[in-house]
Amino acid sequence: MTKLLRRAADRIRAFGFRQWFLLILNVLLVLAVIGALIGLRAVSGALESLTAAEKFRGGGETRFAQLACYLPVGGGKTEDDIYTFRQALDAKLVEQSLEAPEGGSLYIDAYCGALSVNISSENGSASVEAVGVGGDFFYFHPLKLLGGSYISGSDLMDDLVVLDEEMAWRLFGGTDLAGMAVQINGEPFVVAGVISREDDFASKRAYSGGGGLFLSFSAMLRLSEDARITCYELVMPDPISGYAKSVVSENFPVGSGDVVENSSRYGIVHLLEVIGGFGERSMRTNGVIYPYWENAARLTEDYAALLLVLTVVFALCPMLFLLVNSIRWIRRSYRFVKAKVPETVETAVEKRREERLEQRYKESAVPAAAETAPEAGQERPEEK
Numbered sequence: 001m002t003k004l005l006r007r008a009a010d011r012i013r014a015f016g017f018r019q020w021f022l023l024i025l026n027v028l029l030v031l032a033v034i035g036a037l038i039g040l041r042a043v044s045g046a047l048e049s050l051t052a053a054e055k056f057r058g059g060g061e062t063r064f065a066q067l068a069c070y071l072p073v074g075g076g077k078t079e080d081d082i083y084t085f086r087q088a089l090d091a092k093l094v095e096q097s098l099e100a101p102e103g104g105s106l107y108i109d110a111y112c113g114a115l116s117v118n119i120s121s122e123n124g125s126a127s128v129e130a131v132g133v134g135g136d137f138f139y140f141h142p143l144k145l146l147g148g149s150y151i152s153g154s155d156l157m158d159d160l161v162v163l164d165e166e167m168a169w170r171l172f173g174g175t176d177l178a179g180m181a182v183q184i185n186g187e188p189f190v191v192a193g194v195i196s197r198e199d200d201f202a203s204k205r206a207y208s209g210g211g212g213l214f215l216s217f218s219a220m221l222r223l224s225e226d227a228r229i230t231c232y233e234l235v236m237p238d239p240i241s242g243y244a245k246s247v248v249s250e251n252f253p254v255g256s257g258d259v260v261e262n263s264s265r266y267g268i269v270h271l272l273e274v275i276g277g278f279g280e281r282s283m284r285t286n287g288v289i290y291p292y293w294e295n296a297a298r299l300t301e302d303y304a305a306l307l308l309v310l311t312v313v314f315a316l317c318p319m320l321f322l323l324v325n326s327i328r329w330i331r332r333s334y335r336f337v338k339a340k341v342p343e344t345v346e347t348a349v350e351k352r353r354e355e356r357l358e359q360r361y362k363e364s365a366v367p368a369a370a371e372t373a374p375e376a377g378q379e380r381p382e383e384k
Helices: 002-013 017-044 050-055 078-097 164-172 200-207 217-223 243-251 268-276 292-372
Strands: 065-071 108-121 124-135 145-148 160-164 181-183 187-196 211-215 231-237 256-262
Touching: 002 017, 017 200, 017 292, 050 231, 050 268, 065 243, 078 108, 078 124, 078 231, 078 256, 108 164, 108 217, 124 217, 145 200, 160 164, 187 217, 200 211, 200 292, 211 256, 243 256
Parallel strands: 124 211, 160 187
Antiparallel strands: 065 231, 065 256, 108 124, 108 181, 108 231, 145 187, 160 211, 181 187
């Protein structure tokens, strides 16, 4: 070990400018690769809205997928369409012999639509875009509660509303507002809670609508009969890759809309597709208006794809350097073995030959000595 270290130290001392330049360059590139991989990991875990499948799975062994359907303007769904799809989904899961645990479910879903409304309180009013939600919307979008509670599809009353922090300050000057009364398009509502928007870099850039609010989709229908569901989200079993997406695509037609599998957004295959579609992703021709959380997810995809490209580019030089030096080492080793092995074999053969000759000489010398030795009781000549 000491000899190896000394030999390595001698070689380093013998480095010239070219060798030092290549060494420092490759060290820096390796560090750049590590930094790009750390950045890729950070970007891939930036959005909490893409972790519903992992949360729903818990400690179980069943594989789940999280999907989102985005519908084009004028092609939205109704709640009856959601109920019909749930029945079809139940039948598909039975066909696959997938059974829900006692008192539980094999899937969880949520849906929403948007509507411009006017909200007012005793302190003021504002025109905002309201999001009408159904199912377990806040399971998929766990926005931080600053006060009060969420609303869900299981609520008996549909006159509850959740304000975001900016709207709460604009209307009331605070965030502890549970039970306060507001009016939306002249209809009375009660504040259930106040939330703050996501604080990750992608959501901050994607959400630019100012203050906003959430109410039940049934309440939105009371405000406007033309309200439609434009986003449907689902977590369901995915025993084999692509099964969940195929079930949704077949039984929940979206027309020119999009069906996105959020569980694999940062996989190598999908990121390669993002890279391959560079330039085309910015062109939307199917009439879909993405909600801000999907725009945030697409932004992180772009960053992840860029970091993947940088990782590969940065790694090329060190890998090439390693490959060239490995080939050189193999060639040197081959030459050494080619020259040294025959010499070693020849030396060993010669040594073995000498050992055999010596052994034969010893064996032939013993009988000769026995023949010249006097017999027992015979006097030697000098003793006479």
